Amino acid sequence: MSVLIDRNTRVIVQGMGKTGRFHTDKAIAYGTQMVGAVHPSRAGQTELYEGETDHSGVPDRSDGYRVELPIFRTVNEAVAATGAAVSVVYVPPPFAADAIMEGADAGLELIVCVTEGIPVADMVKAKSYLASRRTRLVGPNCPGVITPRECKIGIMPGYIHEAGRIGVVSRSGTLTYEAVHQLTQVGLGQTTAIGIGGDPVNGTDFIDCLELFNSDPATEGVIMIGEIGGTAEEEAAAWITENMTKPVAGFIAGTTAPAGKRMGHAGAIISGGKGTAADKIAALEAAGVRVAATPTDMGATMLEAMEG
C-alpha cells in the first residue's frame, strides 16, 4: 500500500523540454508507466526512450527498456487516448499555471508540478480554479512524489528510496533526500515520499498528506520536514493533536535564518507573530511530534518515535 501513486498509476508529461525529457527517461527506467506527453505543435509524433533499467525501481524487469511515447495536442486528448489519471508538469514558469489548469479541466486526479519560479499571482489563480474541481495538485517547486519500487514521478534520485513503513512529507527537495536516505539506512524505508514544495502557494499541504498517511494501512509513521515562513507547520501540529493516530517525527530548517530575508513583512502579521523555526518546533513538540535536533538525526528520531 501507499498513497497517491502506485504500480498501476499511468502518467502523462506536460512540458517536453530538456528537463521534462531527462526526467521522463529516468521515470521510465525506474518503472513508472509513462503513457503519453502533451505538446501543442508536436502532436502525432512519438518520442523514443530507451536505455538501461534502473533496478532500484520496480522489480522483476528486463535489463533494458524501449518506449515510444505518443505526443498529444492537449491534456484532454492525452487523457482520452491513454486513460492516464496523473500528469507531471515541467512547463516553464510563465506557462505552468495554465498547464495545471488544463490538467484540472481534463479531470486528472493528480497533477505533480515540478516547475520552480511560477509567479505567485498565477498560482493564486490556479489554486482558485482547482478549488471547484476534483484534481489534487502537488507542488509547485517540488521534487515530486515517489512510492518506492512502484512509481516515481518527479526529479528525485530513485535509488536512495526503499519500500517500507514511513510516509514522508516535505517542503524541501534535497532535505527530503537526506531524510529518505536516513530512513533507508535505519531500515524503516518509505511508503510514499511527497514533496509539497517550497512556494508560498501550493496545492497539497502538510495536513492533506498527514490525512492520507493516517488512513493508509501500510504507513506506520510519518516524518514531516518543514522550514521557516508561513504557518503550515503550526496548522499541521493542531491537526496532529486532534487526529493523528500514528507516530510523527519532524525537522524544521531555518533556526539560524535571518528575519526579513525572503520572508514577507506581512506573513508574520497574518499569523499573529508565527513563522519562525522556534515557533514551529514548539508547536510540533506540543503536538507530540518528536523533532530532530539536527538534520543528521532525522532517521534516528523517526526510529525513536516509532518505538514510542
Add this chain to the structure above:
Amino acid sequence: MKIHEFQAKELMAERGIPVPRGEMVTTVAEAVAAVAPLTEATGNPVVVVKSQIHAGGRGKGRFAEDPELGGVNVVLDGIEGGVEAAKRKVGELAARMLGSTLVTVQTGPEGKVVNRLYIEQGIDIDRELYLSIVLDRSSSKNIVMVSTEGGTEIEIVAEETPEKILKAEIDPGLGLLDFQARELAFGLGLAGTAWKNGVRFIKELTEAAVELDTDLVEINPLVVTKAGDVLALDGKMSFEANALYRHPDVQDMRDLSEENAAEIEASGYGLSFIKLDGTIGCMVNGAGLAMATMDIIKYVGGEPANFLDVGGGADKDQVAAAFKIITRDPSVKGILINIFGGIMKCDTIAQGVVEAVAEVGLEMPLVVRLEGTNVGLGQAILDQSGLNILSAKDMKDAAEKILEATRS
C-alpha cells in the same frame, strides 16, 4: 525586489492614486531648488526632507555621524521665515543627511548610506491610518488589511490590539469588490468626503497591486487631511521576483546600490546567496538543505557566514563562482561544502571544487561532505586531487570538523 518610497509614489501617481507632491534629489543644490516650486504649487510653507533607503523605521532612525538627526525631518521654518528660510533649512539638512549613514531598526547596526532624499510637501494631517496588501498564505489569496492605528508598526498592532485590524480577501478572478472597499472604509471610521475618497483609494491601490504583481504594498501612514483628502504619506512596495519579467518598467527601478554586492554577483550566476555574520562559509545544493547546514553549524557551536544554494543542476562554473564569492569574504575562516547529489552528481561537484581551488587557491580549511549520486567517484576525485580537503561522513561530522579546523 524592493523599491524606494519616491518610486512607489511615482507608480501610484501614474495610476491616479493620491500622493503628496514631492521631488527626489541627490545633491544639496537640487534639494534647495525643489523647495520653492513645491511651496508655490501647494500653498503650504511646510516641506519634509525624507531619506530614501530600502529600509523602514526611517523617522525614528538616527544618523551614525550625527546622532541628533533623524531620517525624516519636517521643515517648519517657512511658516514664519518664508520660502528663503525654508530653503536655508532644507539645504542645511540635505548637507547633513546626504552621504551619511542612517541606522534604523531594519538596517542593522551598520546602517545604510543615504544617497537620495525626497523633498515633499507638508500635509495638514487629521488622522493617520494603515493600509496594506499582502498574500495570506493560509488562504492562498491576497488580502487588503486596514487599521485605524496608522504610524504604528503593524506587528505591534497585531500583537496588542488585533481587533483593530480589518481584512478583506481579494477574489483572484473578480478583484476587490466595491462593497468590500466600502466596508473597509467604514471600518476605518471614515465619513462624508473622506469616506468616498477612502473607498476610491482602497479600490485603486488594490487594482494597482494586482496589476503590478506586488508582494507587499504598505501605506503607513495613510493620512486623512483636514479637508477630507485621503493620501499615501508613506509608500512601501516590493515585487514578486518570479513575476518581474512581466514588468520591465518596475525592473528598471531596481537600485543595485541598496543591495549587497556579493548577493548581486551570486544571482548573476544563478546562485542564491545571503551574507551572514559568522565565520564558516557554506556551499550547499537546495534551499532547505542549505538552511539546515547553517543550523547544524550553529548547533555544534559555530556561526555560518552565509546561506548559499547552488541549486539543483549547478555546473563547474557555478561551483567555482560560489567558491570565489565565499572566499572573498574576509570574515570567513573555513568552508563547508555539503552536497546531496540527486540530479547533480557528486563527481561534477568534486571536479568543480578541485578546479576552483586550483584557480582561486585555498588558504583556509575546507570540509566536504558528499552523499548521493556518484558519491564514490566524487570522493575519489577529492582524494586524488592532492588538495588539503577534509572529508566528512555526515552533516554533523562535517560541521564538527570545520569548527575544529577553524579553531586550531
